[in-house]
Amino acid sequence: MKFSRTKLRAPALALTAGLLASLAACASAGATKSSTPIEVPGASAAANKYLNELYDKAFAANHTQLVLYGPGVTANQAMNDVFTKRFPGIKLLPQDQADAQILTKLDTEAQSGNRIADIYVGGESPQAAAKPNICTPADVRTADPGFKVPTDNDGRLTYFALRYFGFVYNTDQVQKQDAPKNWHDLLDPKWKGKIAVGDMTVPGGIRYILESLMLPENEKKWGRSYLEQLAAQDLQISQSEPMVPTDVASGRFPVGIAVYQGYFEAQKQKGAPIDMVFPLEDGGNYMARSALCLIKDAPHSEAAQLYVNWLYSPEGQKALAEKDNSYGRTPAAPGPPGLPSLDKLPRLPFSNPDPAFNKPYFDFITQAFTK
Secondary structure (H helix, E strand, O other), X not given: OOOOHHHHHHHHHHHHHHHHHHHHHHHHOOOOOOOOOOOOOOOOHHHXXXXXHHHHHHHHOOOOEEXXXXXXXXXXXXXXXXXXXHOOOOEEEEEEOOHHXXXXXXXXXXXXXXXXXXXXXXXXXXXXXXXXXXXXXXXXXXXXXXXXXXXXXXOOEEEEEEEEEEEEEEOOOOOHHHOOOOHHHHHOHHHOOOEEEOOOOOOOHHHHHHHHHHOHHHOOOOHHHHHHHHHOOOOXXXXXXXXXXXXXXXXXXXXXXXXXXXXXXXXXXXXXXXXXXXXXOOOOOOEEEEEEEEXXXXXXXXXXXXXXXXXXXXXXXXXXXXXXXXXXXXXXXXXXXXXXXXXXXXXXXXXXXXXHHHHHHHHHHHXXXXX
């Protein structure tokens, strides 16, 4: 007997929606609100007033749970614990799924009118934000005075954090003082054939990083000639970008480059003999933006607005650094422990989402690194 994936999808989505609805109902039951006004450390009087208004509205409407969709939202538990401790009675219900599955669910919820999610948390450009029937702009009033919250897709996409990429090395094979500290260090003959990297000829972070090295403002420091020299180092292509730190941790290669911090941290937490070089001493640091979108007609919109505004408060920006090991977006945002603050970190430009802009750069990268 043959089974249709298409026919199975609707019941599966309905089951997930029902489970989340049940969890949400349980979360609402017995929610206890703070008996005194909340004061978020470092927030202005006006910001605290707005946060309390949202907090009060959430309880008045019995909307005290917050459903988060995203490919890795459960990993933010430590940071979210700071939020729920600050606002007693608000419950977070994170659900991890791949972006493609999430988009299908959000489309189904929008078409049926049965909204389950309140916030979708994703990477630089969650595709859901491009659809006006799924996402809606956030009303952020807690950021630093004069700072404009970075958004995209007519305000439906709100950038809230920065996560970094760096070089990793196997600590059993490479001493800290000998690890490459900048892009030109990779050209040392001793690293030829020993550098792991993601496939730069397919979509991924590495292509945007290499593109940044070629932009006009970086032509003198790196440029196309640098990439040709790097390609001559016989880079070793890992199965995928997440596999680069795995290959280094296993001892297959001593060094890996353009590694996303989350992939590195996953190996480090397992006790793997691996460490990261960041920031790079030549200023060639690459940061990826994390973004979220508030779901249009969300069932718990007050709690959703409260969460986003808290993220942009001084406490939220600090929690991003200390609990999520990432950078907030305000000028005064602290860096993760042991790293420089955002305003003191020289970095490469953000990626450009325009395919027409990227095409000549990507074509050159493909040509240079195709073996």
